[in-house]
Amino acid sequence: MYGVTDELSKLLADTYALYLKTQNYHWHVKGPHFKTLHLLFEEQYQELAQSVDDIAERIVTLEEKAPATFSEFNRLKTIEDGDSSRTAEQMITDLYNDHQKIIIDLKKSIEIAQKNNDDGSLDLLTERLAHHEKIRWMLGASR
Numbered sequence: 001m002y003g004v005t006d007e008l009s010k011l012l013a014d015t016y017a018l019y020l021k022t023q024n025y026h027w028h029v030k031g032p033h034f035k036t037l038h039l040l041f042e043e044q045y046q047e048l049a050q051s052v053d054d055i056a057e058r059i060v061t062l063e064e065k066a067p068a069t070f071s072e073f074n075r076l077k078t079i080e081d082g083d084s085s086r087t088a089e090q091m092i093t094d095l096y097n098d099h100q101k102i103i104i105d106l107k108k109s110i111e112i113a114q115k116n117n118d119d120g121s122l123d124l125l126t127e128r129l130a131h132h133e134k135i136r137w138m139l140g141a142s143r
Helices: 002-028 034-061 070-076 088-115 119-141
Strands: none
Touching (some): 002 070, 002 088, 002 119, 034 119, 088 119
């Protein structure tokens, strides 16, 4: 399942990067909507932390080695690091765009899982897609 595990590894790296960025923004958000955004970002990074584990375990279930170091994540990720000096509005837009990027990548990964008849990965990817679509909607509504 070479193609599927490659896609899962990229998803793992991007999910970890988005987790770290969201936690960064949780710590550093400021402004009149601080409390709401602080709590929203916390809810999001906690869910992302669980998904990191789910994705890594799927890779290992497929008898491959999951990337597990910062150097591996840096090599695979496409999500850029967060900038804690951004305004709350910029943080929301940044996270919105990252979720949109992951949605696009997930749709490609779903096609690969379907072609490989990998129902287990397909279930995980579809679940992740629904989650990222919901978060994108929530962030968009927060602008």
